[in-house]
Amino acid sequence: MMYQSTRDPAHKKYSAAEVIKMGLAPDGGLFIPETIPTLTEEEITALCGESYPVRAAKILSKFLSDYTYEEILADCEAAYAETSFPGGAAPLVHVRDNIYSLELWHGPTAAFKDMALQIMPRLLSRALVKTGETRDALILVATSGDTGKAALEGYKDIDRIKIMVFYPVDGVSRVQKLQMATQTGDNVNVCAIRGNFDDAQTGVKKIFGDADMAAQLNERGFVLSSANSINWGRLAPQIVYYVSAYCDLVNAGNLALGETMDVCVPTGNFGNIFAGYIAKLMGLPIRHFVCASNKNNILTDFLRTGTYDRNRAFHLTMSPSMDILISSNLERLLCFSAGEERTASYMEQLKMTGAYTVDADVLSEITANFSGYFADEQATAATIKSYFEHDHYLADTHTAVALSCAEQYLSTLSAEELRPIVVDSTASPYKFAADVYESLGKSQPADPLAALDELSIATGTEIPYPLCGLGERTVRFTTVIDADDMPAAVLDYCN
Numbered sequence: 001m002m003y004q005s006t007r008d009p010a011h012k013k014y015s016a017a018e019v020i021k022m023g024l025a026p027d028g029g030l031f032i033p034e035t036i037p038t039l040t041e042e043e044i045t046a047l048c049g050e051s052y053p054v055r056a057a058k059i060l061s062k063f064l065s066d067y068t069y070e071e072i073l074a075d076c077e078a079a080y081a082e083t084s085f086p087g088g089a090a091p092l093v094h095v096r097d098n099i100y101s102l103e104l105w106h107g108p109t110a111a112f113k114d115m116a117l118q119i120m121p122r123l124l125s126r127a128l129v130k131t132g133e134t135r136d137a138l139i140l141v142a143t144s145g146d147t148g149k150a151a152l153e154g155y156k157d158i159d160r161i162k163i164m165v166f167y168p169v170d171g172v173s174r175v176q177k178l179q180m181a182t183q184t185g186d187n188v189n190v191c192a193i194r195g196n197f198d199d200a201q202t203g204v205k206k207i208f209g210d211a212d213m214a215a216q217l218n219e220r221g222f223v224l225s226s227a228n229s230i231n232w233g234r235l236a237p238q239i240v241y242y243v244s245a246y247c248d249l250v251n252a253g254n255l256a257l258g259e260t261m262d263v264c265v266p267t268g269n270f271g272n273i274f275a276g277y278i279a280k281l282m283g284l285p286i287r288h289f290v291c292a293s294n295k296n297n298i299l300t301d302f303l304r305t306g307t308y309d310r311n312r313a314f315h316l317t318m319s320p321s322m323d324i325l326i327s328s329n330l331e332r333l334l335c336f337s338a339g340e341e342r343t344a345s346y347m348e349q350l351k352m353t354g355a356y357t358v359d360a361d362v363l364s365e366i367t368a369n370f371s372g373y374f375a376d377e378q379a380t381a382a383t384i385k386s387y388f389e390h391d392h393y394l395a396d397t398h399t400a401v402a403l404s405c406a407e408q409y410l411s412t413l414s415a416e417e418l419r420p421i422v423v424d425s426t427a428s429p430y431k432f433a434a435d436v437y438e439s440l441g442k443s444q445p446a447d448p449l450a451a452l453d454e455l456s457i458a459t460g461t462e463i464p465y466p467l468c469g470l471g472e473r474t475v476r477f478t479t480v481i482d483a484d485d486m487p488a489a490v491l492d493y494c495n
């Protein structure tokens with residue numbers, strides 16, 4: 001199984017290990033598999049009887065042919081161990097009628113990025129060996145909060161890798177700051193930047209583009225690598241839980257083998273939903289994808305009109321992980337529907353003008369599989385309240401956007417057309433405790449840490465282990481620097 005760039009009509013091939021190490025293709029495109037491996041009904045039947053780590057190993061080994069099955073299984077068992085995911089890696093919970101919540105947030109940071117970031121670092125560590133790399137990898141991350149913590153948890157104590165995370169000193173919540181400042185592990189470093197998220201991100205990008213930095217890091221025995229969400233190593237593990245959800249529906253008798261289900265995904269960068277589409281292309285019986293957006297509804301507009309236009313206002317919402325105007329992974333879907341040449345031209349137009357319109361054949365192929373809906377802030381809050389009051393289901397702000405969109409989609413179907421719909425639940429409600437609490441009709445407590453306890457008392461639900469006792473943990477990282485001093489801090493860390 002080899003990979004190629006979404007922008008390369010010549011189809012130059014790369015191995016999975018190379019692709020995981022490189023992250024982005026040299027022409028700026030994203031890596032996609034040259035062909036999609038198949039998943040037969042017999043294989044799905046067999047997977048129904050397996051645990052999550054084995055389901056993951058079986059699926060991943062179809063994509064990572066330069067890794068042995070034993071290597072992949074060992075990594076999956078370590079990544080998705082009961083100790084890290086005490087509620088199960090991806091439990092499917094019945095919510096109401098034919099709506100099921102696929103809870104992807106039982107991992108070490110209580111959000112779905114753990115599903116990929118718990119395993120990807122292990123795959124990268126092996127990729128260094130497989131590609132004959134003699135240097136160790138240095139991961140640099142600029143974060144507005146959640147990705148930084150998930151990356152720190154994923155990379156901590158992984159062989160031959162160091163990680164350094166930069167965050168804007170006044171740009172993350174108190175909970176997020178505490179989560180990062182108390183991070184454990186011998187190969188981790190966290191540093192606050194005077195400035196905003198853009199300053200941190202620009203600083204990291206500068207370091208990546210700086211030949212002199214590369215040379216100095218090289219002397220110290222390091223090669224730079226990124227934990228970016230466009231890395232194939234982050235996408236592939238996300239295919240697994242769609243298959244797993246299907247197996248769980250079959251096991252529970254809610255679906256006969258071969259019958260289809262619908263899927264609804266709260267979407268930002270289009271990574272999660274695209275992974276589901278790959279599962280469908282493999283042969284998993286998925287009928288339709290609902291792409292759920294918040295008030296930043298650029299994808300809703302794209303799926304309804306064929307025009308992607310980022311020249312619009314940017315809204316800060318209570319589902320911040322979906323506050324995105326450039327959905328990078330959409331490029332992978334475009335490549336599947338439009339081919340490399342047209343994809344390269346759409347991306348060029350996006351860069352030059354901030355917009356592009358796909359051809360009619362491309363739009364009709366995409367809308368055969370995807371519909372876009374959105375929920376504004378009011379609808380999101382009302383959904384949290386309604387699901388808690390009627391179904392005793394406590395959804396976080398991102399999951400609530402998806403539940404609202406799933407309902408909008410379901411209202412377009414006749415009774416005979418209804419299928420089970422799997423709604424991805426991407427964060428624990430406690431990750432966004434203050435907004436969830438307020439959505440239930442209460443006034444926000446002044447102290448954000450107190451919101452966790454208040455929410456627990458008001459709803460009779462438990463605070464997940466990663467967020468318990470945050471205030472009592474030992475703070476390890478307190479450094480605050482100017483963005484200009486980031487390169488020096490990186491070199492210092494690598495000495």
Ligand SMILES: *Cc1c(COP(=O)(O)O)cnc(C)c1O
Pocket residue numbers: 111112113146229266267268269270271272273321322398426427
């Ligand atoms: C990252 C994230 C999303 C968006 O996922 P994409 O793969 O970027 O579409 C949704 N919800 C939460 C909680 C997230 O952290």
